[in-house]
Amino acid sequence: MARSLDSSHVGSAEKGEWPKPLKAEACELSFYYGSRLVLKRVSVPIAQGNITALIGPSGCGKSTFLRCFNRMHDLYPGTRYEGAILLYPEGRNILDRQVDPIEVRMRLAMVFQKPNPFPKSVYENVAYGLRVRGVRDRRVLDEKVEQALRSAALWEEVKDRLSALGTSLSGGQQQRLCIARALATDPELLLLDEPTSALDPIATGNIEELLQDLKRRVTILIVTHNMQQAARISDWTAFMYLGELVEFGPTKRLFTTPTNKQTEDYITGRFG
Amino acid sequence: MIKRRKYAEALFKVLGLSSLALAVGTLALLFGALVVHGIGRLDWQFLTSFPSRHASQAGILPAVVGSTLVMLVTACAGIPVGVAAGIYLEEYAKRTWFTELIEVTVTNLAGVPSIIFGLLALGLFVYMLGLGASILTAGLTLALLILPVVIVTTREAIRAVPVHIREAAFALGATRWQTVADHVLPYSAAGILTGIILALSRAIGETAPIVTVGALTFVAFLPPAPITSQPPYLSFEWLMSPFTVMPIQMFAWVSRPGEDFAANAAAAGLLLVGMTLTMNGLAIYVRYRMRKRVFW
Numbered sequence: 001m002a003r004s005l006d007s008s009h010v011g012s013a014e015k016g017e018w019p020k021p022l023k024a025e026a027c028e029l030s031f032y033y034g035s036r037l038v039l040k041r042v043s044v045p046i047a048q049g050n051i052t053a054l055i056g057p058s059g060c061g062k063s064t065f066l067r068c069f070n071r072m073h074d075l076y077p078g079t080r081y082e083g084a085i086l087l088y089p090e091g092r093n094i095l096d097r098q099v100d101p102i103e104v105r106m107r108l109a110m111v112f113q114k115p116n117p118f119p120k121s122v123y124e125n126v127a128y129g130l131r132v133r134g135v136r137d138r139r140v141l142d143e144k145v146e147q148a149l150r151s152a153a154l155w156e157e158v159k160d161r162l163s164a165l166g167t168s169l170s171g172g173q174q175q176r177l178c179i180a181r182a183l184a185t186d187p188e189l190l191l192l193d194e195p196t197s198a199l200d201p202i203a204t205g206n207i208e209e210l211l212q213d214l215k216r217r218v219t220i221l222i223v224t225h226n227m228q229q230a231a232r233i234s235d236w237t238a239f240m241y242l243g244e245l246v247e248f249g250p251t252k253r254l255f256t257t258p259t260n261k262q263t264e265d266y267i268t269g270r271f272g
Numbered sequence: 273m274i275k276r277r278k279y280a281e282a283l284f285k286v287l288g289l290s291s292l293a294l295a296v297g298t299l300a301l302l303f304g305a306l307v308v309h310g311i312g313r314l315d316w317q318f319l320t321s322f323p324s325r326h327a328s329q330a331g332i333l334p335a336v337v338g339s340t341l342v343m344l345v346t347a348c349a350g351i352p353v354g355v356a357a358g359i360y361l362e363e364y365a366k367r368t369w370f371t372e373l374i375e376v377t378v379t380n381l382a383g384v385p386s387i388i389f390g391l392l393a394l395g396l397f398v399y400m401l402g403l404g405a406s407i408l409t410a411g412l413t414l415a416l417l418i419l420p421v422v423i424v425t426t427r428e429a430i431r432a433v434p435v436h437i438r439e440a441a442f443a444l445g446a447t448r449w450q451t452v453a454d455h456v457l458p459y460s461a462a463g464i465l466t467g468i469i470l471a472l473s474r475a476i477g478e479t480a481p482i483v484t485v486g487a488l489t490f491v492a493f494l495p496p497a498p499i500t501s502q503p504p505y506l507s508f509e510w511l512m513s514p515f516t517v518m519p520i521q522m523f524a525w526v527s528r529p530g531e532d533f534a535a536n537a538a539a540a541g542l543l544l545v546g547m548t549l550t551m552n553g554l555a556i557y558v559r560y561r562m563r564k565r566v567f568w
Contacts, residue, residue: 167567
């Protein structure tokens with residue numbers, strides 16, 4: 001923890017492989033469940049307007065890492081963060097005790113592994129983030145809901161049944177609804193936790209395409225256990241193993257010439 | 273080998289079926305006896321008359337009104353407190369030895385004999401707070417009685433809302449209260465409401481604690497009307513009125529000699545069972561209707 005928090009110390013990223021400008025940056029982030037250390041001094045930069053993918057075998061801590069960004073662990077007792085996550089442009093450590101987790105969640109949005117729409121109408125699902133923020137004006141809500149649904153490439157499919165239950169949509173539609181819900185509040189950083197693992201290949205393709213469109217507007221950090229997916233959609237990739245960051249670099253480079261033996265073994269399918 | 277296992281299978285079938293028959297049969301027999309004895313007396317006159325020395329002129333009106341008003345007080349006092357306590361325990365309270373202790377206590381309270389609640393109420397409401405043998409006292413007593421049931425069912429209903437729904441709300445920046453009010457409560461309302469109705473249907477048949485706090489057995493008047501002709505048009509005098517409730521009225525009739533009073537008791541019993549069954553039916557209907565719109 002005493003080590004410097006600037007970006008110059010990370011060994012695995014070679015010169016010219018450090019993204020710029022940054023939207024956020026994890027600096028020596030450690031995380032404990034009770035006394036169990038599950039993240040060990042993980043440092044990963046999140047490039048603005050890019051897609052950063054976190055890959056690694058199950059249980060490597062990538063989801064735990066992602067959930068640190070919007071302080072999801074605060075909801076459960078016995079969890080502890082060490083180190084920092086800096087959110088740019090102001091460069092404040094969002095793990096600081098002084099920072100209200102709700103304030104963090106107002107700026108970062110999250111999409112979960114299993115589609116989890118509320119058992120409310122499609123409209124209310126998308127509008128909920130705005131309602132939480134006190135938006136009452138019907139016109140503003142209508143406009144934002146349509147915008148978000150269009151951004152999530154769902155508008156054409158649901159525009160005639162905005163009052164249908166969100167939970168009555170198909171799996172792929174539900175996940176796009178969750179993405180729309182996350183986008184409605186114009187987040188600065190979109191966190192996705194294996195968003196396609198519960199979906200079929202066609203729905204997965206739709207969402208990958210969608211993310212490519214979205215990254216122009218919002219920085220994306222995605223956890224995936226699917227290496228092909230990481231290779232297809234991301235600009236930067238971080239490979240984690242047993243709670244540690246093994247290698248970080250531009251996706252193309254990392255998948256073609258990994259510098260670390262473990263990374264190579266993993267991406268060539270020798271373990272994981 | 274197979275034969276012996278099949279034999280065990282058949283044996284259990286017979287055993288289970290006869291247990292079921294015994295349980296349902298007893299209930300049917302009881303209910304049948306009530307119907308046979310009571311249905312003849314269950315008419316408009318019976319429902320709208322005061323008790324009388326003459327069995328044929330006696331009615332159950334004060335008891336029905338009394339039961340209704342007591343239930344009203346019970347519901348107003350017991351439901352908000354019980355639901356709030358359930359929400360607090362499930363959503364807010366940190367897991368410590370103290371909350372564990374409270375949980376165990378609440379669960380055990382549900383099993384305490386109801387007359388104990390009557391004794392507590394006699395000391396607390398009647399003597400200490402000086403509320404007398406009133407509708408208010410009876411209502412609060414039954415509220416105490418159903419509180420543990422309401423708390424436990426509320427918690428169970430809340431717990432059925434999956435974690436990922438809560439996380440979705442929190443991730444959007446909702447506070448804990450927003451998550452509870454906008455999501456957890458609406459989605460668990462069916463379960464909570466079912467618990468409340470079942471608790472009330474238990475309370476309406478309670479006799480022991482009501483006797484303990486001093487309900488009358490012969491009431492020839494109605495409590496003061498809650499709506500008056502003078503401003504402020506609302507009166508809460510009825511809260512302090514003496515009263516009786518249906519099970520007590522029924523007991524009073526049973527304990528009198530003579531066939532005709534027994535018929536009155538049966539009719540009152542029929543009415544009471546009818547009300548309880550209606551409430552249970554309502555609980556099932558509410559659950560069915562609301563579950564249809566909530567799934568994940």
